[in-house]
Amino acid sequence: MKKSKLNRVQKAAVEAYGKPVLIFAGAGSGKTRVLTHKIAYLVDKGLVEPRNILALTFTNKASKEMKARVHKLVKVPDGLITMGTFHSVCAKILRNDIHNIGYNSDFSIFDIQDQISLLKIILDEMKIPKAEISPQGARHRISFLKNKLITPSAATKKASLVIDKTYASIYKTYQLELAKNNSVDFDDLLLLPLKIFEENQEILSKYQNLWKYILVDEYQDTNMPQFKLVKYLSGDHQQVCVVGDDDQSIYGWRGAEVRNILDFKKLFDNCEVFKLEKNYRSTGNILDAAISVVKNNENRASKKLSSNSGAGNKLGLIETNDELEEADAVINALEKEIKLDKRNFSDFAILYRTNAQSRALEDAFRRSGIPYNIVGGVRFYDRKEIKDLIGYLSLIINPKDTISLRRVVNFPPRGIGMKTVDKCAIKAEEDKIEMLEVLSNPQSMGIKGKQADSIANFYNIIKKYNELIPKLNAGELIRALVEEIGLKEYYNKNSFKDDQDRFQNVLELIKSVDEFISREKEASLNQFLEEVSLLTDLDQWNDQTNRVTLMTIHASKGLEFPVVFLTGLEDGLFPLYSSLDEKEKLEEERRLFYVGVTRAMKKVYLLYANNRRRIGSDDLYGLVSRFVNEVPEEKLEKISFTSALTRKVVRGKRGRHTRTIVKRTVVIFDDFQVGDYVEHSIFGTGKVQALSGRGENQRVGIEFKDGLKKKLVVKFANLKKVDKL
DNA sequence: GTCATAGAGATTTTT
């Protein structure tokens, strides 16, 4: 292992052993390098056996990265060191030991959609009107209580207001129903292991003896259950090393407690603290700008982070009229960067506060023909067609999962409607049997004829595949199932393009099962479902392909790019409107800004729009973000931008509402001919291969000099005719 | 009782 790569403090932090270690690691200060080197050091020096090391991260992507980097440093068989997210490691603990608390190891993991479906049923049964408590509101409250480690009975005791009592009883019922469904939600993944440890010292000792050294990345984002897990697992050996940066704590809304890192010294005796204050990522101007904003926060540990490279470029500041122009300005600046600095598409990240902002940007990228990846938004596994098929798989594995049962019992439509399902639920309640078992005997509910047949048929399918689990592999099973329930016919019934796309997604899911089987040695269907439920879009993001990346600032944490665009910098959007009047929320937004800026290595562009349309209402912002004003003026360079858009302001009847109609002026374009040579600002020169449409709508197919083929709309492509290639 | 269709409503960030 090459220790020369480490600076003095990094080296000391890596070699600190024998007591709890806290590493404050500023943005870009080599946090991951220290963690991976520390693991390698422990193994190399023989201080800890690889199988006794546990390294926890927050995202699968971070853990994947850690695995790759550790394996570069030391030769250790794959999987010997436990490296994973809190949630996935906890899921593994539960698969082994959940039988101790009344579940069985085939439990389902409920995502937010499933939670809300369950809560809808509960609220219905408790006769609580939606206007009073919404399923979303109840979910939110329950998750909040769980993050604070408040049990249903504690919540009941604490409640003094009527509404709190209602929430407490919903919470109680919800938790009972989860158990009946042999299911856990995301919060339970962390809470149930704690429960097991508290009730069973032997099991706790088993894990304490297994994991003799524990490392935690992004410690500033741990919540109370996660802190407690670390505390329990490090038990008497106290061999624990946490790394984090309080300035990058951006998950307070999910229950993260910055206190965990700020108070680490108090909570772990005899702890040694290191501060990594040399930034190896960003230029001086970028780092200074980021720090001058975040230092306005009152609640932060003092530090003095400095850049290891020169001052570099100033931050570009671009004012635009609206979100369409903002998107154009991004493309414009990006094209210039590519031309002048010979950058690749993958050198750029376009960041924004909310997923909804991606639309305008995406349109602009599509028009310009620049390849891009959007990370986040609607997850692949959250799509209806995917959830439906996964619902079948969950039910087949865990027949107690009534949420999945309700989801798929009439999909594709087979004549089993809401009323019948309700009847089943009541019958199951009365006879104290599982809902699926009720379906085996429809006559017992007074259902006969065609309906009874179709219920029996559904029951037989689930039963059949449940018995097939040990006989077929996951890929064979899902294929047979798709065939059996006639998904292809269902989606092909209509010739709507939507339905065709949906079936394509189903095929995509089957492909990912195949891929999973070839990747994992012991690939059970159950494990596939577990992986799927813990996967996020970020984990699918592939930084190998040469594309511009579009994502939220939250999703960008831990990544770095040569050039970063921060868009939508308007007061009310970033910082978000709802955080303006609460100091703590505003400080979190400020940290988010800090995270966004420090993703950049060489160049940052800050963009804001004077008008921005929000869906549904025509809310207009207009004031530049206060965070931009907190950047010293000498670090900023104003870049003017003129777009190809024209506007017409339309006044409403009473002159109160104004709407702006935006049209794109047609930039000069020629009618092209097949065989013409053209030049594109990014792709270079090429030859026109095909044409379609006329005038304004003309599209051209071009083969560029490097063999790249592209279809472009002439109007937007900004093509120039040239004489030769 | 079930199914298809049109119109309403919704968006902060995510393991």
Next chain:
DNA sequence: TCTCTATGAC
């Protein structure tokens, strides 16, 4: 733009 919900037809 997409998904949920209310409504009426079968």
